[in-house]
Amino acid sequence: MSINAEAVAAETDGHRGTIGVVQGTALYIAAVLGTGLLVLPGIAAEAAGPASIVSVLIVLVLSIPLAGTFGALAARYPDPGGVASYVRRALGPTASRMTGYWFFFGVCAGGPVVAVLGAEYIAAVAGIARAGIPILALTILALGLTANLFGVRIAGWVQFVLTGLLLAVVVGVVAFALPAVRTENFTPFLPSGWGGVGTAVLLFVWAFAGWEVGTHISGEFREPRRVIPIATAIALVLTGASYQLLQIATVGVVGATAGDDAVPLLTLASAVAPGIGPVAVAIVAGIVSLGVLNAYLAAFGKLGASLGRNGDLPRWFQRGADPGTVPRRALLLTLAVILVYFAFMVWTDFDLQPFILIHTSNMVAIYAAGMLAAVMILPRRTTGWWMAIVAAVLSAGLLILAGSNLLPSLILAAIAVGVTGWRRWRMRRARSRG
Secondary structure, X not given: XXXXXXXXXXXXXXXXXXXXXXXXXXXXXXHHHOOHHHHHHHHHHHHHHHHHHHHHHHHHHHHHHHHHHHHHHHHHOOOOOOHHHHHHXXXXXXXXXXXXXXXXXXXXXXXXXXXXXXXXXXXXXXXOOHHHHHHHHHHHHHHHHHHHHOOHHHHHHHHHHHHHHHHHHHHHHHHHHHHHOOHHHHOOOOOOHHHHHHHHHHHHHHHOOOOOHHHHOHHHEOOHHXXXXXXXXXXXXXXXXXXXXXXXXXXXXXXXXXXXXXXXHHHHHHHHOOOHHHHHHHHHHHHHHHHHHHHHHHHHHHHHHHHHHOOOOOHHHHOOOOOOOOOHHHHHHXXXXXXXXXXXXXXXXXXXXXXXXXXHHHHHHHHHHHHHHHHHHOOOOOHHHHHHHHHHHHHHHHHHHHHHHHHHHHHHHHHHHHHHHHHHHHHHHHHHHO
């Protein structure tokens, strides 16, 4: 362990966190299960047909080293800076600043996407006109922000309730759907060949993203070295089972037309439980959206405060970086960034694709940097270190797949380099005056 790591560990040991296994599992499930439930079963079935159920298994296996590495990092080095703090130890302040900016300003583009997806489902079920979607989306954003302004402890219990309701609704939809599965819908099994399975795998990679969220609030966990690995393992099993069962139900009930609808979960629920099904889906859409925002806002707040403490943002935002404190200033800055994205989204008539691409390209960059840092700072030949090596190779492959979508990440990286240059210029100028 480095000197910096020891300092962080000592600081965290003096603070007894409030998040236990149950709340931690709920936060991880919300971050990973996410809004993929609302759209991915349908579009994956459209890409790969019945073989899309294989793609879920493949991505679940691939997620194990990534989730395990982030769990090992969060348990060993609890720090509100999350991945950026690990990159700082391994690669220096400029690379850390890049990582922090990728998450705070890049991944933040997903915030309004989550809110709008939830709003669209609720509007479709409730018969609300499209003009009401902005109001519904802003309401979802406001509820998530309010929960976090009262602190991670309150947000953690809110997340526990939301995740419990989410899993209950998923179990209910699957229970109604599985008896209605028709075996003929599973033939031909590979209508698009293995290329279609590859496309579905790429889609589900984004569904299983989110394991890095726990790193930012790791200091709020009670006994992080024990709780975080357990919560990660439970969440991995539950999220994998949820996606797998929903994929089987979607293919088996809806069949080849699963990807024709913009709200495939609504189509599935309407097919197996007319009347109550759509209502259940509206509930699940609201729960998923609010749950994901609740988990991510907690991470954004702690990261923003950490960036302020390190001087990567104005130091006025550093309040709330210490364990047990609430980063209200950083949360308000997060809200401001989200509202800027939201304004552009309204201007583009809710064209979500550009904002999803900004979100995902920055996630790929964060994973690549984070896994490289993990290989460098985790104790060699431990389980976490071996998982980091595997995850680093997988992340490099994702970088290649991302291609030109990495442009927003490159812009934020250039800004980080520019900040480094500006700070060095100020230091030289101060020395020359002295």
